[in-house]
Amino acid sequence: MDKKEHWDDIYNRKNFTEVTWFQTEPKLSLSLIRGLELTKDLQILDVGAGSSTLVDFLLRDGYQNIFLLDLSKNAFKQSKERLGKKIEKIHWLVGDVRTFNFKQKFDLWYDRAVFHFLTDTVDQNSYLKNLNDSLKTGAYFIISTFAEDGPLKCSGLEIVRYAKDELIQKIGPNYKLLNFQKETHVSPGGMEQKFNYWVFKKL
Ligand SMILES: C[S@@+](CC[C@H](N)C(=O)[O-])C[C@H]1O[C@@H](n2cnc3c(N)ncnc32)[C@H](O)[C@@H]1O
Known part of the structure; x- marks a missing residue:
């Protein structure tokens, strides 16, 4: 199974609330984004957005130019139903973050x-290179990954x-670190996962 098929299959079989990375409200991400005090018309990109609820809160905050990219179009089905x-x-946007040819430049690139x-x-x-x-x-780059003491596999x-x-x-x-935070995420099944978050500014 290639990567796209893997993700299509996951989002076919699972509800967005069942995946291990699900967050009812991505509180830390939201506080990092809000802390940047971007004006609401700036271009925000969430790469590998999946069915994340982040977009629900960004819309509520009034951001007007939100772009979501994912390898799997199935990932967007549940977000679309929800929204x-x-x-x-x-x-x-459906495509691969490594090669996607964006038609505009962004003020924030977010990756969880x-x-x-x-x-x-x-x-x-x-x-x-694409980033x-x-x-x-x-502009800003917020990224989160599993931490040094986090799980060895994801999905x-x-x-x-x-x-x-x-x-x-x-x-x-080329990037200056503005903020670094740690988070212990608890999956819907009750499993703890250690994440790290970085906020960078492109010089
Ligand atoms: C662990 S999930 C995280 C989803 C979301 N960022 C969140 O925090 O809820 C990883 C997501 O990245 C997407 N993905 C994986 N590889 C990708 C790639 N090369 N290009 C774009 N999306 C990708 C998957 O389809 C999946 O939705």
């Missing part, structure tokens, strides 16, 4: 639990865990 009429306000699936340096570099090409200078796939400085090194000198 009803509000779906028209969102830009839905997506980059960590890229275990190969070539894939990581493609992601970082760099698609983010405005002075049955191998991942790379990152400690604070490991990710800073991986991202490179």
Whole structure:
């Protein structure tokens, strides 16, 4: 099964509230985003958004230019059902974050639990090139991955865990760290998962 089939299958079989990474309200992500004090018309991109509820809260906060990207179109089915009429306000993009040809540059690139699936340096570099090409200078990059003491796999796939400085090194000198936070996520099944979160500004 290739990666796209893997994710299509997950979102076919599971309700968005059943996946291990589900959050009723992504509180830490929201507080990091709100802390940036972006004006509401700026372009926000959630890569590997899946069926995350983040978009529900961003809409409630009044953001007007929200872009969601995911490899699996099935991921968006449940979000669309949940959001009803509000779906028209969102830009839905189906494709691979490593290669997707974005038509605009963003003020915020947000990634929770997506980059960590890229275990190969070539894939990581493609992601970082697309990030760099698609983010405005002075814009923000929020990323979260499993922490150094987090799980070794996510959704049955191998991942790379990152400690604070490991990710800073991986991202490179073009990005200045503004904030770093730790979170213990509790999955719907009651399993604890340690995450790290970084907020960067593109120089
Ligand atoms: C663990 S889930 C996290 C979903 C969401 N970010 C959240 O926090 O709820 C990973 C998501 O990344 C998507 N994904 C995995 N690899 C991807 C890729 N190369 N390009 C775009 N999306 C990808 C999957 O389809 C899945 O929805």
